[in-house]
Amino acid sequence: MTQCVSKELAATVKQCWRRECLADWLVPAVVEVQVTDVNDNSPVFAPSSVTTSVPEDSEVGSNVTVVPATDKDSSFNKEIRYLLRGGEGRFDIDPVSGMVSVAAALDRETKAEYNLLVVAEDQGRPARSATASLLVQVSDVNDNVPEFSVAEYQVEVLETESAGKSLLTLSAVDPDEGANGRVSYSILQQNPSSDPAVFELDSSSGTLQLAQPLDYSEVKMYSLMVQASDAGTPSLVRNGSVVVKVKDVNNNPPVFSKEKYDVAVFENLASGASILTLEVTDRDEVSAKYLVLSSV
Numbered sequence: 423m424t425q426c427v428s429k430e431l432a433a434t435v436k437q438c439w440r441r442e443c444l445a446d447w448l449v450p451a452v453v454e455v456q457v458t459d460v461n462d463n464s465p466v467f468a469p470s471s472v473t474t475s476v477p478e479d480s481e482v483g484s485n486v487t488v489v490p491a492t493d494k495d496s497s498f499n500k501e502i503r504y505l506l507r508g509g510e511g512r513f514d515i516d517p518v519s520g521m522v523s524v525a526a527a528l529d530r531e532t533k534a535e536y537n538l539l540v541v542a543e544d545q546g547r548p549a550r551s552a553t554a555s556l557l558v559q560v561s562d563v564n565d566n567v568p569e570f571s572v573a574e575y576q577v578e579v580l581e582t583e584s585a586g587k588s589l590l591t592l593s594a595v596d597p598d599e600g601a602n603g604r605v606s607y608s609i610l611q612q613n614p615s616s617d618p619a620v621f622e623l624d625s626s627s628g629t630l631q632l633a634q635p636l637d638y639s640e641v642k643m644y645s646l647m648v649q650a651s652d653a654g655t656p657s658l659v660r661n662g663s664v665v666v667k668v669k670d671v672n673n674n675p676p677v678f679s680k681e682k683y684d685v686a687v688f689e690n691l692a693s694g695a696s697i698l699t700l701e702v703t704d705r706d707e708v709s710a711k712y713l714v715l716s717s718v
Contacts, residue, residue, distance in 0.1 A: 461499040461546025465491040467554035475559040478530040486513065486522040489554055491542035499546040507539040513558065515540065522556065530560040531597045562599035564654030570594045570662040577630075578667045581638040585631075589621075592628035594650035594660065602654035610661065611647040621646060621666070630664065638670040677703050 467489065474487040493500035506515040506522065513536065514525040520540070536558045543551040571593040579589055596603040607628045612619055621644070622633040630646075646664040651657050679701035687697050 459496045459499055461495055461544065461548070461550060463494040463499075464550040465493045465502050465542040465544055465552040467491045467540070467542065467552055470552075470554045471557075472554060473557040473559065475561045476524065476528065477563055478528045478560045479563045479565060480524045480528060482524055482526060484524045486524060486558060487556070488519060488521045489515075489540045489556055490520050491552060491554070493544050493550075495544065495546065499544055501545040502542050503545065505541045505543070507541060509536050509538045509558075512536060513538060522558075528560050530562050530599065531566065533560065535559045562602055564598055564602035564652065564656075564658060566596055566598045566603075567658045568594040568596040568605045568650040568652055568660045570650060570660060573662065575662070575664040576667070577664070578669050579632070579636065580669045580671055581636040582671045583632055583636065585633055585635060587632045589630045589632065589666065590664075592623070592630065592648060592650070592662070592664070594628070594662075596650075596652045596658075598652065598654065602652055604653040605650050606653070608649050608651070609646055610649050613645045613647075614641060620644060623648065636668050638668045641668060643667050679703070 468491075472487065472489055476484070476486050480486075489504075491502055491504075493502055502520075503517045504515050504520045505517065506513060509525075510533075512524065512526045512528060513522055515522050520542070522538070522540070538556040538558060540554045540556050541551055542554070543549050575590055575592065577590045579587070592607055594605045594607070596605050605628075606625045607623050608625060609619070609621065609623045612621065616634070618634060620632065620634045620636070621630055623630050628650075644666040646666065648662050648664055649659055650662065651659040685697055691697070
């Protein structure tokens with residue numbers, strides 16, 4: 423019976439097919455095909471090389487930059503974790519976001535830049551990874567005061583030297599960069615004071631020159647307070663001192679207290695007896711000698 427029905431059904435289908443009515447016998451169905459992901463894509467950095475800067479006075483924990491990567495896979499195969507190589511412990515990276523931050527104090531004068539390697543690794547098995555280079559340049563902050571080469575400069579100068587004579591050159595060093603490290607010089611105080619000032623200082627070169635004639639008999643030593651200042655904002659300054667010793671030159675003749683001395687003596691005065699004391703002054707630092715050139 424079953425065989426007869428089957429043959430009959432087959433004959434009917436065949437007949438319907440011929441009559442183009444086969445659609446009356448078809449039942450539509452939806453077939454869903456799920457493609458299981460395989461970890462066949464590595465993380466990708468765009469760009470793969472990053473350069474950024476950070477001020478040298480940045481606090482620990484300050485954000486520097488984010489170095490993101492993407493992965494075309496799905497699920498845990500595209501979940502990325504970051505790690506950082508290099509940097510001498512000065513930087514850290516958030517393993518999830520890829521944000522790089524300051525991990526320790528920076529000093530541009532000690533090290534001006536750091537070459538880091540950012541690694542992005544997905545969570546697939548086996549894991550796939552990619553790297554990006556990160557150059558962090560430490561930008562300068564005016565955090566260094568100019569320093570004189572010596573705490574106190576000393577120089578000797580003959581009193582006969584003329585104005586414009588170069589006496590010495592001050593030198594101050596500032597390890598900062600650019601304007602922060604550009605040093606200029608000035609005289610804050612001259613002791614003893616005078617008007618006009620006896621000395622002038624070139625603001626750029628630090629050369630100290632005579633501006634007025636010297637006179638040992640008037641002033642034997644000058645003390646100058648000088649200053650070195652950088653061009654940063656705000657400017658940082660350092661004070662120093664210069665001692666100028668004036669050297670005597672025998673350029674002044676002895677001077678008697680009187681042009682003419684009159685004295686009366688007894689005729690029986692013994693030989694060698696004192697009859698007069700001469701008063702002589704000399705503005706120079708020399709000892710006077712006396713002699714009789716003639717007697718009348």
